[in-house]
Amino acid sequence: xSRKRLxxxxxxxxxxxxxxxxxxxxxxxxxxxxxxxLPDLAQTYVTTFVGxxxxxxxxxxxxxxxxGLIDVFVTADDMARVIPRNKFLATVMGALLGLIFPVCECGxxxxxxxxxxxxxxxxxxxAFILSAPVLNPVVIASTYAxxxxxxxxxxRIGFSFLVALSIGLVFTAQPNLMRVVRPAALGPVLGGSxxxxxxxxxxxxxxxxxxxxxxxxxxxxxxxxxxxxVVGSLIATTLQTVVPQQWLIGIGNSPVTSVIALCALxxxxxxxxxxxxxxxxxxxxxxxxxxxxxxxxxxPMVDIKSTLMxxxxxxxxxxxxxxxLPLLAAILIGLVINLNLAx
Amino acid sequence: xxxxxxxxGLGLMFYSKIVDGTLNFYINQRFxxxxxxxxxxLSALALTLVYRLLESRRASAQTPPHPDTYDDSAHDHEHDxxxxxxxxxxxxxxxxxxxxxxxxxxxxxxPARPLGASAVNSRGIGLTAPQRAGSVTQAQRAVTGxxxxxxxxxxxxxxxxxxxxxxxxxxxxxxxYRDPRNGAEQIWVSRFAITCCVADxxxxxxxxxxxxxxxxxxxxxxxxxxKLLAGEFAGQKVPVIMPDKIEPxxxxxxxxLYP
Numbered sequence: 344x345s346r347k348r349l350x351x352x353x354x355x356x357x358x359x360x361x362x363x364x365x366x367x368x369x370x371x372x373x374x375x376x377x378x379x380x381l382p383d384l385a386q387t388y389v390t391t392f393v394g395x396x397x398x399x400x401x402x403x404x405x406x407x408x409x410x411g412l413i414d415v416f417v418t419a420d421d422m423a424r425v426i427p428r429n430k431f432l433a434t435v436m437g438a439l440l441g442l443i444f445p446v447c448e449c450g451x452x453x454x455x456x457x458x459x460x461x462x463x464x465x466x467x468x469x470a471f472i473l474s475a476p477v478l479n480p481v482v483i484a485s486t487y488a489x490x491x492x493x494x495x496x497x498x499r500i501g502f503s504f505l506v507a508l509s510i511g512l513v514f515t516a517q518p519n520l521m522r523v524v525r526p527a528a529l530g531p532v533l534g535g536s537x538x539x540x541x542x543x544x545x546x547x548x549x550x551x552x553x554x555x556x557x558x559x560x561x562x563x564x565x566x567x568x569x570x571x572x573v574v575g576s577l578i579a580t581t582l583q584t585v586v587p588q589q590w591l592i593g594i595g596n597s598p599v600t601s602v603i604a605l606c607a608l609x610x611x612x613x614x615x616x617x618x619x620x621x622x623x624x625x626x627x628x629x630x631x632x633x634x635x636x637x638x639x640x641x642x643p644m645v646d647i648k649s650t651l652m653x654x655x656x657x658x659x660x661x662x663x664x665x666x667x668l669p670l671l672a673a674i675l676i677g678l679v680i681n682l683n684l685a686x
Numbered sequence: 687x688x689x690x691x692x693x694x695g696l697g698l699m700f701y702s703k704i705v706d707g708t709l710n711f712y713i714n715q716r717f718x719x720x721x722x723x724x725x726x727x728l729s730a731l732a733l734t735l736v737y738r739l740l741e742s743r744r745a746s747a748q749t750p751p752h753p754d755t756y757d758d759s760a761h762d763h764e765h766d767x768x769x770x771x772x773x774x775x776x777x778x779x780x781x782x783x784x785x786x787x788x789x790x791x792x793x794x795x796x797p798a799r800p801l802g803a804s805a806v807n808s809r810g811i812g813l814t815a816p817q818r819a820g821s822v823t824q825a826q827r828a829v830t831g832x833x834x835x836x837x838x839x840x841x842x843x844x845x846x847x848x849x850x851x852x853x854x855x856x857x858x859x860x861x862x863y864r865d866p867r868n869g870a871e872q873i874w875v876s877r878f879a880i881t882c883c884v885a886d887x888x889x890x891x892x893x894x895x896x897x898x899x900x901x902x903x904x905x906x907x908x909x910x911x912x913k914l915l916a917g918e919f920a921g922q923k924v925p926v927i928m929p930d931k932i933e934p935x936x937x938x939x940x941x942x943l944y945p
Contacts, residue, residue, distance in 0.1 A: 383802065383804035383805075386796075386799055386802075387804055387805040389792050389796045390711065390712065390798075390799060390800065390801055390884055391805075391884050392789070393793045393796075394711075394712035394884035394885055395883060395885045397703070397709070397713055397721060397793075398712070398713050398882060398885070400696070400700075400724055401720040401721060401723050401724040402720075404723070404728065405727070407727075408727055555734055555737070558730060558731055559735065561727075561731055562689060562693060562732075562735055565693070565731065566692075566782055566783075566786055569785075569786050570785040570786060573789060574785060576789075577788070579885065583885065584805070612886065614883075614885055619882075621881035621882060621886075621945075622881050624881075624945075
């Protein structure tokens with residue numbers, strides 16, 4: 344970066360800083376937020392929606408930045424070196440990848456899309472997308488904070504790993520990425536397959552230019568995925584403010600319906616996996632333990648907003664698989680626990 | 687350019703919510719730092735886009751203008767071009783921009799108001815406290831002041847005998863809520879408990895038996911002092927507050943309770 348450019352960049356930052364400070368003092372004066380008083384239901388709706396967005400957007404932003412950085416700083420060769428040849432081992436690695444890339448379900452989708460562009464095998468990406476929202480340091484820590492080293496804690500981690508791994512292995516049957524991912528989501532791999540395509544990013548060596556480029560990609564990513572987050576949050580909010588929660592919770596005691604009810608609730612609430620453990624804690628008294636484990640396994644894998652984000656990357660048929668397989672697995676786990684091991 | 691505006695606007699929304707304290711109306715205090723992260727990333731992204739735009743303006747002032755009609759699906763092809771100094775970002779559809787502007791508009795232009803009595807209707811009110819393992823918060827609270835609604839409910843669930851609390855002094859703040867099951871002289875003094883954000887809010891409350899019930903409006907904040915006595919609600923024996931005094935009060939800066 345030349346000196347002149349550097350100066351203009353610094354100037355820009357200063358201008359924005361001064362602008363925000365000025366706005367800060369002006370906001371109350373000009374009353375940017377006019378005292379429109381909305382009907383109660385609409386106000387509740389807006390508060391819930393904005394709350395959901397404020398909670399989830401930082402994670403999506405982190406995921407987008409990670410995606411941008413991966414695009415610029417990770418080469419396809421790096422990927423090839425790290426991922427084992429053996430399909431099974433590769434899928435196992437995909438399921439454990441979250442430990443290195445700590446992303447939740449909002450952040451994982453942009454990351455996996457970039458990794459696919461870098462030549463990540465289909466099954467590895469599927470295992471990653473399903474397990475990373477649970478098998479990552481942040482979520483493990485929050486689940487531990489909520490449940491301690493209890494059965495629920497170990498069951499959540501163990502089952503999430505197993506389910507993600509098995510579904511990933513299912514997808515080893517379809518190694519052709521083009522059949523799994525929407526062509527639009529693949530960009531540079533158009534016409535290619537899972538072959539490693541060297542990208543042009545290697546050409547740019549200047550660090551600040553690369554960083555700039557990573558941020559540009561992150562911005563695109565944030566918009567591409569953000570729209571699904573927004574629409575998902577709108578739907579989740581609608582269901583929440585209109586459908587009475589008691590209606591779902593009323594069925595909490597039976598070993599069968601409780602599992603189905605909590606899976607439905609996990610889907611509807613669309614709460615981030617980093618905090619859903621605390622939410623689950625509030626059901627401990629009213630719901631069966633099987634249903635709580637099902638909630639904690641299924642929720643991070645699939646919910647309204649992640650389903651919509653999946654639709655932006657995967658083909659429709661694949662999204663159906665990504666919805667149905669984890670759901671069936673979670674219900675099965677919940678039922679087996681409730682009917683055989685009820686503690 | 688519009689992209690940069692939306693990004694910057696979202697950053698501003700997060701920033702203004704942090705500054706005026708209304709962030710507490712949306713998410714648990716524990717996650718406020720995440721919003722700081724969001725502000726940083728959003729402004730970095732917006733700045734990058736603006737900077738690029740300026741760069742490409744300068745470049746196109748020197749060379750003949752370059753048509754930048756990249757469509758959504760092919761934009762990634764164009765990276766090489768981008769490094770010739772042209773605007774690299776792909777054209778976004780108006781739809782996407784519109785959708786991304788929804789949280790911006792709702793966040794900036796709709797006045798922040800925490801959940802209130804009307805939200806209880808769809809969620810239902812709970813007499814049981816949401817559980818949270820860490821007992822640290824309870825220990826801290828014991829030092830900072832009288833037990834709040836949530837602390838009481840926790841005590842109730844630890845001791846199922848409704849008469850066990852008879853005569854204990856209560857001093858709580860909450861908003862007024864009426865349940866269809868409440869008699870004419872009974873209201874709830876209630877709060878929302880949130881673990882993560884308002885999406886998981888659950889309403890909790892203590893029953894208040896008072897002849898003034900009719901004069902108390904839903905959603906108005908009250909400070910209730912009195913004594914507990916086992917009473918009846920929806921056919922169940924539960925501890926009910928027999929108030930000595932019910933005063934109208936300001937909404938607390940932080941309207942929610944964290945289990």
